[in-house]
Amino acid sequence: MLSIEIDGRNYNIPEGKNLLEFLLENGFDIPHLCYHPALKSIGACRMCVVEVEGSKNLVTSCTAEIREGMKIKTNSPLVKESREVNLSLLLKDHPDDCMTCDQNGNCALQDLAYEYFPSGKPLFGYMKEKRYQIDDSSEFIVRDLNKCIKCQLCVRVCDEIEGMSIYSMVQRGHQSYPSTFMNLPLAQTNCVSCGECASVCPTGAIVEKPSIGKARWNKVEKVKTTCLYCGVGCQIDVYFDPKRNDIVRIQGSSENKEVNDAVATCVKGKFGYGFVNHPDRLKSPLLKKNGEFVPVEWDEAIDYTVKRLIEIKEKYGPDSIGFLSSARCTNEENYLLQKIARAVIGTNNIDHCARLCHASTVAGLSMTFGTGAMTNPMEDIENAEVIIVTGTNTTENHPVYGSRVKRAVRNGSHLIVIDPRKIDLVDYAELWLRNLPGTDLAILNGLLNVIIHENLIDEEFIHKRTEGFEEVKKVVEKYTPSYVAKIAGVDEKKLVKAAEMYAKAKTASILYAMGITQHVSGTKNVIAIANLAMATGKIGKPGSGVNPLRGQSNVQGAGDVGCLPNVFPGNQPVSNDSVREKFKKAWNIEYLSDKNGLTSVEMFDAILDGRIKALFVMGENPVMSHPDESHVRKALQKLEFMVDMDIFPNDTTKYAHVILAASSGFEKDGTFTNTERRVQRVRRVLNPVGNSKPDWMILRDLMNRLGYSASYNSPREIMEEISRVSPIYAGISYDRIDRKGIQWPCRSAEDEGTPILHQNSFSTENGLGKFISVEYTEPPEIPDEEYPFYLSTGRILYQYHTGTMTRRVKEINDIRPKVEIEINPDDAKNLGIKNGEIIRVTSRRGSIEGPAKITERSQKGLVFIPFHYAESPANMLTLAAIDPIAKIPTFKVSAVKIEKVKVEDHVVN
Numbered sequence: 001m002l003s004i005e006i007d008g009r010n011y012n013i014p015e016g017k018n019l020l021e022f023l024l025e026n027g028f029d030i031p032h033l034c035y036h037p038a039l040k041s042i043g044a045c046r047m048c049v050v051e052v053e054g055s056k057n058l059v060t061s062c063t064a065e066i067r068e069g070m071k072i073k074t075n076s077p078l079v080k081e082s083r084e085v086n087l088s089l090l091l092k093d094h095p096d097d098c099m100t101c102d103q104n105g106n107c108a109l110q111d112l113a114y115e116y117f118p119s120g121k122p123l124f125g126y127m128k129e130k131r132y133q134i135d136d137s138s139e140f141i142v143r144d145l146n147k148c149i150k151c152q153l154c155v156r157v158c159d160e161i162e163g164m165s166i167y168s169m170v171q172r173g174h175q176s177y178p179s180t181f182m183n184l185p186l187a188q189t190n191c192v193s194c195g196e197c198a199s200v201c202p203t204g205a206i207v208e209k210p211s212i213g214k215a216r217w218n219k220v221e222k223v224k225t226t227c228l229y230c231g232v233g234c235q236i237d238v239y240f241d242p243k244r245n246d247i248v249r250i251q252g253s254s255e256n257k258e259v260n261d262a263v264a265t266c267v268k269g270k271f272g273y274g275f276v277n278h279p280d281r282l283k284s285p286l287l288k289k290n291g292e293f294v295p296v297e298w299d300e301a302i303d304y305t306v307k308r309l310i311e312i313k314e315k316y317g318p319d320s321i322g323f324l325s326s327a328r329c330t331n332e333e334n335y336l337l338q339k340i341a342r343a344v345i346g347t348n349n350i351d352h353c354a355r356l357c358h359a360s361t362v363a364g365l366s367m368t369f370g371t372g373a374m375t376n377p378m379e380d381i382e383n384a385e386v387i388i389v390t391g392t393n394t395t396e397n398h399p400v401y402g403s404r405v406k407r408a409v410r411n412g413s414h415l416i417v418i419d420p421r422k423i424d425l426v427d428y429a430e431l432w433l434r435n436l437p438g439t440d441l442a443i444l445n446g447l448l449n450v451i452i453h454e455n456l457i458d459e460e461f462i463h464k465r466t467e468g469f470e471e472v473k474k475v476v477e478k479y480t481p482s483y484v485a486k487i488a489g490v491d492e493k494k495l496v497k498a499a500e501m502y503a504k505a506k507t508a509s510i511l512y513a514m515g516i517t518q519h520v521s522g523t524k525n526v527i528a529i530a531n532l533a534m535a536t537g538k539i540g541k542p543g544s545g546v547n548p549l550r551g552q553s554n555v556q557g558a559g560d561v562g563c564l565p566n567v568f569p570g571n572q573p574v575s576n577d578s579v580r581e582k583f584k585k586a587w588n589i590e591y592l593s594d595k596n597g598l599t600s601v602e603m604f605d606a607i608l609d610g611r612i613k614a615l616f617v618m619g620e621n622p623v624m625s626h627p628d629e630s631h632v633r634k635a636l637q638k639l640e641f642m643v644d645m646d647i648f649p650n651d652t653t654k655y656a657h658v659i660l661a662a663s664s665g666f667e668k669d670g671t672f673t674n675t676e677r678r679v680q681r682v683r684r685v686l687n688p689v690g691n692s693k694p695d696w697m698i699l700r701d702l703m704n705r706l707g708y709s710a711s712y713n714s715p716r717e718i719m720e721e722i723s724r725v726s727p728i729y730a731g732i733s734y735d736r737i738d739r740k741g742i743q744w745p746c747r748s749a750e751d752e753g754t755p756i757l758h759q760n761s762f763s764t765e766n767g768l769g770k771f772i773s774v775e776y777t778e779p780p781e782i783p784d785e786e787y788p789f790y791l792s793t794g795r796i797l798y799q800y801h802t803g804t805m806t807r808r809v810k811e812i813n814d815i816r817p818k819v820e821i822e823i824n825p826d827d828a829k830n831l832g833i834k835n836g837e838i839i840r841v842t843s844r845r846g847s848i849e850g851p852a853k854i855t856e857r858s859q860k861g862l863v864f865i866p867f868h869y870a871e872s873p874a875n876m877l878t879l880a881a882i883d884p885i886a887k888i889p890t891f892k893v894s895a896v897k898i899e900k901v902k903v904e905d906h907v908v909n
Contacts, residue, residue, distance in 0.1 A: 004070040020061040034151035035062045038262035088123035096126035101204040105217030108202035137187035139811040148205040154197035163406035195270035199251035225683040227269040228665040231550030233674025234260035266399035274809040282661035283690025306705040308641040312614045318346035322603040325352040325563040326619030327555035330670025332718035335561040336699040343587045348597030352563040355600045359886035360517040361548040364526025370763030375545035382408045383543030386505035390418035391515020396797040438779035438893040439488035444528035446484030447499040456503035458537030468771035475773040507543030518891040524774035540758040550675035557673030565597030570726030599887040607635040614641040623651035624802035627878040627889040661692040668694035670715040680741035779893040780881040787895035799868035819872040820853035822864040838901040846876040
């Protein structure tokens with residue numbers, strides 16, 4: 001601590017603390033225009049100047065180096081005069097058009113002008129003649145550089161946080177301005193529409209298009225909540241108009257640097273809120289009568305649902321009913337649904353979409369580490385000397401985290417990418433291993449083979465912290481670089497170099513996602529990654545670890561609170577007698593099934609063979625998200641009863657007998673648990689649309705009508721119950737996570753949470769990590785003469801999951817309104833296909849059509865199709881073969897054929 005004097009009072013300030021931050025935190029009114037807590041300070045606007053005794057010139061407080069004994073004046077006559085002059089110089093090059101500006105009432109420059117020049121007459125007047133044309137080419141923002149004050153915030157945020165460097169300052173002196181490359185319109189650059197430049201701009205130089213111009217900023221309110229999209233869990237400030245019950249703006253919350261850098265957003269998190277008041281919203285419960293859905297009152301809908309569930313339970317038994325929960329609903333809502341399944345109906349047939357994305361992570365890491373979750377916090381990636389990215393298109397699927405990876409590389413980390421497609425991160429990689437689809441396990445075993453052969457293992461870690469290494473050593477012996485190269489098609493030298501880079505690094509992190517997990521060998525792939533980390537001691541310490549990236553906002557939390565067929569909340573096995581006794585007592589019931597329930601994929605097989613008669617779906621769209629769409633549709637048609645709870649009608653709700661109108665994530669309270677195990681608040685911003693209700697209220701009412709007394713008055717009370725029954729959530733409470741989330745395990749009210757797992761021991765019974773031998777096997781379906789191409793499915797930046805939300809946001813959907821089937825240029829040439837021409841892709845399960853996108857991203861022989869588009873459903877083609885351990889489907893490898901479609905034969909659905 002350093003002792004300094006400010007305006008005649010003594011203060012202790014931490015060494016290295018930014019002076020402006022300290023002044024603002026302690027109530028000093030210091031004007032500033034170019035400062036942002038997430039960015040490096042440059043002192044460009046010079047509004048934050050202070051007088052320091054002994055200094056010849058005034059000092060910008062945002063860049064000041066604090067020294068012991070400094071005496072500072074923040075509001076002396078000299079300081080005031082300097083601020084007036086500096087502000088006048090800025091206003092001299094600024095138009096006098098506040099009343100017509102979109103930022104009127106929300107502009108830092110305007111506020112200062114009113115404060116320093118209440119008469120409205122700055123020293124040098126205002127801009128007399130506009131210099132720049134307005135750029136409105138972007139779907140999302142407008143750039144009017146006539147209002148630019150040269151603060152460089154847009155340049156810095158795009159460079160330092162997003163890592164895109166779309167802007168740079170050109171010209172010199174007062175003529176300088178932030179320009180794109182060659183002064184291109186923004187829409188013609190590589191801009192990814194994150195909107196961060198608009199978030200940090202202190203004036204109207206960069207503003208957001210959608211509805212911002214309609215906002216009266218003096219009537220707008222703000223709520224901090226958690227983003228509803230991917231598993232990063234960005235903390236966002238939502239500005240809304242309570243009179244219109246509508247959102248007008250979203251930006252990254254400056255309070256939460258550990259999650260999203262106190263400013264970062266992606267295009268979906270920033271601009272993807274237009275679905276909230278879309279005309280398609282379900283505004284009341286619907287009951288199917290004579291084949292048509294009819295609006296009904298809540299009592300009628302719930303009474304009918306309860307009646308049918310009881311009838312089916314009594315006629316066929318509790319296991320005749322299945323429940324699908326949702327990674328887009330809160331922890332509290334998922335907890336209540338699994339409680340209905342287990343405590344009220346009496347079945348463990350409860351699952352959610354983790355089965356389709358990360359079930360193999362849960363299985364593989366539980367078997368090896370004892371806990372199936374990300375081991376290190378997201379911000380820790382910048383401490384990694386080496387980063388392996390495999391099976392994750394991070395910059396598109398987790399854009400804010402992808403920016404962290406890019407920043408880490410820029411700051412000295414070495415990146416290795418293992419992927420069949422040329423993802424964006426390849427451009428930042430030192431090594432790219434372009435393997436054949438489905439050969440990941442051979443590569444991972446090959447890396448371990450090289451590490452063992454070159455004696456790069458961490459013998460001390462293996463000896464003290466693990467067991468089973470010798471058996472694994474024997475199994476990987478045959479996975480020599482030459483052997484792996486024949487299987488995977490990778491360069492032997494690159495494989496060796498990748499192994500050496502990873503093993504020799506002091507810290508190294510492995511990032512992966514569904515390119516690793518969505519295979520019949522998904523669990524084995526995850527085990528092989530865990531083997532690599534343990535063999536090199538890259539686990540349980542900063543900058544290292546095994547870090548799966550979760551796809552949806554609460555896919556981690558839904559599993560944590562028990563929406564899996566084999567575990568109660570807190571990953572406690574349903575087969576354990578003492579665990580069941582604990583839950584019977586906690587829930588005040590006499591019976592809990594000890595039999596593992598069916599997974600979501602198994603439920604559809606069980607419907608077709610008559611074992612499942614009724615299905616309860618909450619916030620899911622299995623017709624679009626499950627493999628082999630025809631198989632799913634046939635199953636849903638056979639159900640005796642189905643209830644679906646959602647915010648929009650979709651391809652699955654068509655088969656329901658009752659649709660319960662739920663509220664969106666902006667219309668309720670609760671919590672999400674993000675990909676790094678951080679439990680964070682979800683706060684209500686808007687009132688529920690129409691007569692819709694938050695899911696937790698609907699479930700509470702169902703429980704009571706089903707005969708179980710549920711007296712929850714708020715999600716807070718539900719979380720209190722979760723913390724009582726789940727040891728890993730025992731220290732979680734709304735009060736503790738009000739400003740900043742906590743990473744589980746958090747076992748008491750005094751526990752600060754666990755940012756890094758397995759630091760001293762693993763979560764297994766004896767505390768040792770388990771090496772497990774895994775052998776590569778060929779995918780169940782590979783290209784042949786009839787179906788000569790690999791098919792891989794996935795996601796793109798500008799859509800989300802089954803498209804129910806993003807395809808109802810006009811500005812986002814306009815960028816990628818229809819499917820694009822990615823095909824390699826050589827394949828396109830051989831088939832006579834031109835870019836944009838309609839092609840038909842056919843597998844053994846069906847066909848879809850769409851325009852071809854000829855791109856080097858796909859290697860020769862590989863077709864990539866995003867699964868967001870109902871009119872061209874990629875999962876019409878995918879194979880329903882499942883991992884025997886995790887029961888996850890194989891979305892990443894199917895065999896297809898391609899043909900060009902005559903224009904007259906193309907039918908648009």
